[in-house]
Amino acid sequence: MTLSLFILGSLADENSHPYKLKKQLLDTIPIDKISEGKFYYNFETLQKKGFIEPAETIQIENRPNKTLYKITKDGKEYLEREIYNNFKKFSKIEDLYISIYLLKYIDPHKAAIFLEDTIIQERKRWVEYREAYNNEELLRQYQLLEEKQKKAIEFISDHAFSQSEQNIRWMEKLLTFLKSTDK
Template identity: 75%
Template sequence: MSLSLFILGSLAEENSHPYKLKKRLLDSLPIDKMSEGKFYYNFEALQKKGLIEPVETIQKENRPNKTMYAITRAGRQFLEQEVYNNFKKASKIEDLYISIYLLKYIDPVKAAFFLEDAIKQEKKRWAKYREAKNKEEFKRQLELLDEKQQKAVQFISEHAFSQSDENIRWMEKLLSFLQRIED
């Protein structure tokens, strides 16, 4: 998950302050918790890169100051490019949560094109693992292990392949979703 993308996407909608955006993130997506330091670090890093800028400081009596931020033109360009980059390099659906959330800032057809290629790469990668598992060398290495280790390797392999199949299924479901979205 990319906090930076979420921050940029949120600021593309409206100027805001970090606390409000952190609350929106935790309320919108299935995230258990997030450290204050990590969230504020991302604000600082985005500001240093010139992707966001402080636009106002709100002062209320007996309350800490709130700095309101806005996205810059460079930030809007970066946001769009990074969302596409996430679709290009996708290997797990969880890594795309923020990009899916920010679909309104990109062309879904272009994202679908990138995702389709990512799915092909992921299928190819797991096909190599399956092929390697069936080779004699792997079987010989497995025979060197004691019975408990062999069962452990089989359990781990079964889980990994099951997870990869499920992940690819969800990536294909996302591809279908992207292809159906109307502008």
């Protein structure tokens, strides 16, 4: 997941503190949970790279001080660049969730161009898998397997191919959405 993008996008909207951002993430994006360590590691990494910086410290009586952070100019540039990169290349559909959520920071039509290329590549990849799946050598090896192994391979293949078809349909819907969205 592109956790650092969420942090940057949230700080582009308003200055905030890490705990509030983590809660906002869990309330906004459909993810199970995220470890404290992973979240704060991403936060600290962004600060070390100069993408975020302390904006102010709030003192509340009988409570620890809260440091509010803001995004830097370099952070805004990085945010935009990485959102586009996410549309260019992602390994799982879920990797796009945060980039879709942060569309207001980019030109959706430019993201559509990148996504269109990704869809073409994904279709091509699955055509190649289907062709390989029907390869004579594989079919010969398949015939040598026990019946349970054959059923297991069929079960796994059925899921993989149907999931790829579903992912491509979803990306095509997303593409339509991006093309119809105004900047």
